[in-house]
Amino acid sequence: MLNWFVTGVSSGLGRAIAKAALAGGDQVIGTVRCQADAEAFTALAPGRAHAMKLDVTDEAAVGVVWRTAEQLFGPMDYLVNNAGRGFTGAIEETSLEDARALFEVNLFGPMALIKSALPSFRARRSGHIVNVTSVSGLAAWHGTALYGATKFALECLGRTLAQEVAPLGIKVTNVAPGGLRTAFSAERLAGAEPTIADYAETAHLARATLQGHLGAEPGDPDRAAAAIVSALAAPEPPLLLLLGDDALKYATAEFAMLEGEIVRWQDLTLAIAAEPAAVAAE
Known part of the structure; x- marks a missing residue:
């Protein structure tokens, strides 16, 4: 029986991942924000589903909860x-206060948990860190700059971490879903205020699109969770796992655009080479 520590198991993908792990006979320690959610989670598999209250932005609490879970x-x-939150709005509309708050949840919370987990993972020369990012952390989309920025940052954190801990027997996987049929857009999606009319045809379309597709997103969270569990069990788990045809489409288009820009401007890229250093005469 394996032990899983999953943040944000009250609903959505986090709950689906927890249920998939429990269905496989494993034990799950899931974080929640309220007592009602804790009771609902433990009822999924009494004796193997354990809820712990945690606000991932509380750095001190993160360390305590992790150590308590292992004890x-x-x-x-x-x-x-x-665990994470969404946010839409033009960059000009977004306050620095809202931006900082989003980074606290989507980046610094995961980082605090990673830092809490690594000492025991290093001691055992094993362990697997899974970061749920987003296709928005790979492909820019107007109206989602701050949300995407937190996920771009988490992508980089995970990829760099993988390089640092590979020699220690620790694995890292970044999971980048597209749209999933959860309540995320209804319950976890904040927006910039006040809005600016000039962004009606660009940044404001993001929120309208997300809420317009509510309940009709292309990805099934239970199938996404099953895919994650399957990938993590592979002998060589992926560093990056895209989930959904929309994630594949947007990421592929973004990478093709970037490759095109690199090729188109490569002459200027190479034009800055310094002259060879003079060799001092003996």
Whole structure:
């Protein structure tokens, strides 16, 4: 029986991941924000589903909860950084206060958990860190700059971490879903205020699109969770796992655009080469 620590299991993908792990006979320590959610989660599999209250932006609490989980339930095999919030709005409309708050949840919270997990993972020379990012962390989309920026940052954090911990037997996987049929857009999506009319045809379309597709998103969260569990069990798990045909489409288009820009401007890129250094005469 493996031990999973999954943040944000009250609903959505986090709950689906927890249910998939429980269905496989594993034990899940899931974080929630209120008592009602804690009771609902533990009822999924009494004795193997354990809820712990946690606000991931409380750095001190993160360390305490992680240590308590390992003391009560044994060493963790997986850390799944799933908890997060969405945000739409033009960059000009977004306050720095809102931007900082979003980074606290979507980047610094996961980082605090990673830092809490690494000492025990290093000691055992094992463990797997899973970061739920987003296709918006790979492909820019007007109206989602700040949300995308947090996910771009988490993508970089995960990829760099993978390089640092690979020699220690620790694995890292970034999971980048597209749209999933959850309540995320209804319950976890904030917006910039006040709005500016000039962005009606660009940045404001993001929120309208997300809410217009509510309940009709292309991805099934339970199938996404099954895909994640399957990928993590592979002998060589992926560093990046895209989920959904929309994620594949947007990421592929973004990478093709970037490759095109690199090729188109490569002459200027190479034009800055310095002259060879003079060799001092003996």
